Amino acid sequence: PAARTQTTTAGRMGCFGVVKSCMDLLIRMVGPLFVCIALTIIGSVIYVHFSEILPYHVGSLTSPIGSIHVLWSLFIIFNIGYNYSMTIFTPPGSPPPSEVPLEEIQEAHSNDVRKGGNFSRYCKTCKAHKPPRTHHCHICKACVLRMDHHCPWMANCVGFQNHRFFYLFLLYVWIGTLYVAILGVQPVWESESRSRHPSSSPADRLSLLMAFVLSLSVWLAISLMLAWHTYLVVSGQTTIEFYYNTTQSRLAHNKGTVYHNPYNLGRARNWQNFFGASRYYLQWALPSSRLPP
Numbered sequence: 095p096a097a098r099t100q101t102t103t104a105g106r107m108g109c110f111g112v113v114k115s116c117m118d119l120l121i122r123m124v125g126p127l128f129v130c131i132a133l134t135i136i137g138s139v140i141y142v143h144f145s146e147i148l149p150y151h152v153g154s155l156t157s158p159i160g161s162i163h164v165l166w167s168l169f170i171i172f173n174i175g176y177n178y179s180m181t182i183f184t185p186p187g188s189p190p191p192s193e194v195p196l197e198e199i200q201e202a203h204s205n206d207v208r209k210g211g212n213f214s215r216y217c218k219t220c221k222a223h224k225p226p227r228t229h230h231c232h233i234c235k236a237c238v239l240r241m242d243h244h245c246p247w248m249a250n251c252v253g254f255q256n257h258r259f260f261y262l263f264l265l266y267v268w269i270g271t272l273y274v275a276i277l278g279v280q281p282v283w284e285s286e287s288r289s290r291h292p293s294s295s296p297a298d299r300l301s302l303l304m305a306f307v308l309s310l311s312v313w314l315a316i317s318l319m320l321a322w323h324t325y326l327v328v329s330g331q332t333t334i335e336f337y338y339n340t341t342q343s344r345l346a347h348n349k350g351t352v353y354h355n356p357y358n359l360g361r362a363r364n365w366q367n368f369f370g371a372s373r374y375y376l377q378w379a380l381p382s383s384r385l386p387p
Contacts, residue, residue: 128246128247139309147278148163151280177266180259186251217230241254241334242333268313272313274306282302286303327365330355
């Protein structure tokens with residue numbers, strides 16, 4: 095009976111491994127498709143913004159007020175495109191080769207498992223040393239420094255070297271979609287009522303409505319994501335570490351003690367560690383290719 099139970103368990107684990115590998119492969123394959131979908135949505139909203147929404151409010155795009163709106167729109171578009179491409183094409187960060195002998199790393203891993211301690215410093219998949227805050231991505235099949243998550247919309251992991259670009263992408267998408275949604279309220283309302291657009295074609299009204307709905311929907315979703323990642327930045331943790339820290343805090347509370355995140359240096363220091371030191375106000379929000387501190 096014991097042997098039969100072990101065989102059944104091994105079979106279930108084998109099936110789970112096959113399913114997991116297939117799902118990882120699927121996510122990795124659909125990544126470029128998700129990127130194309132995101133670019134199509136962004137491009138469609140930009141087109142409607144310049145062809146329908148802005149002309150409704152300012153008349154001529156070359157007028158003084160029209161030029162201000164155009165410049166502001168181009169600034170947002172540039173930052174969205176720049177940070178999106180940097181998130182996609184910037185490697186999230188890989189650990190350097192370790193000088194520690196493999197046997198010592200494996201022994202430390204065994205001790206961590208026996209003690210139920212922190213994240214292991216040994217990657218069983220890569221068979222290599224993992225620096226602190228490093229985790230193995232089973233989709234990218236690599237260890238990632240300060241890994242936050244794997245994002246299919248970026249076809250890449252979000253980690254140490256590109257997390258800043260990911261955050262700024264969320265920020266500028268949030269600003270841009272809010273801007274388009276606010277400007278789109280009145281033209282959408284009047285287009286649907288046909289009070290000022292009696293000659294507009296059904297296609298124009300549909301594109302205007304779709305751009306407004308997409309902008310508002312994306313803004314609501316991005317608001318939650320941006321708030322979440324802002325909290326992570328100012329608290330000095332990643333998404334993976336948040337769940338670990340939450341568990342450790344609960345265990346410490348049950349023991350009558352208090353758990354402190356060792357990487358939480360205070361909101362100002364955490365923000366500076368994430369974006370780097372800035373000489374000017376809001377310099378952290380401007381495009382930059384410098385590596386994180």
